[in-house]
Amino acid sequence: MPKITVVGQGEVEFDGQFSMLEALDEAGFDMPYSCRGGNCGACEVRLLSGNVEHIQDTAxxxxxxxxxxxxxxxxxxVEIELI
Ligand code: FES
Structure with missing residues (x-):
């Protein structure tokens, strides 16, 4: 399972959730978001290392x-940082 590290918050294993946000949310990370649909940009973070796959079209x-x-x-x- 890929590990997601959030700078300053810790890490969690990705376990097949719908999205990275869902995995972080379930694990109790304090992540910004609003629409969950790729429209608002509230969940934008910087990818410091690792690779991701896009799972939905985003506006x-x-x-x-x-x-x-x-x-x-x-x-x-992956390692990500809030911006
Ligand atoms: S929560 Fe991700 S773009 Fe709106």
């Missing part, structure tokens, strides 16, 4: 290495 466009936690799952161990 919100991220910059650079930023990702929407509601719209991806981790493929490898």
């Amino acid at each position: 919100y466009e991220t910059r650079g290495k930023d990702i929407l936690t509601c719209s991806v799952i981790p493929l490898t161990d």
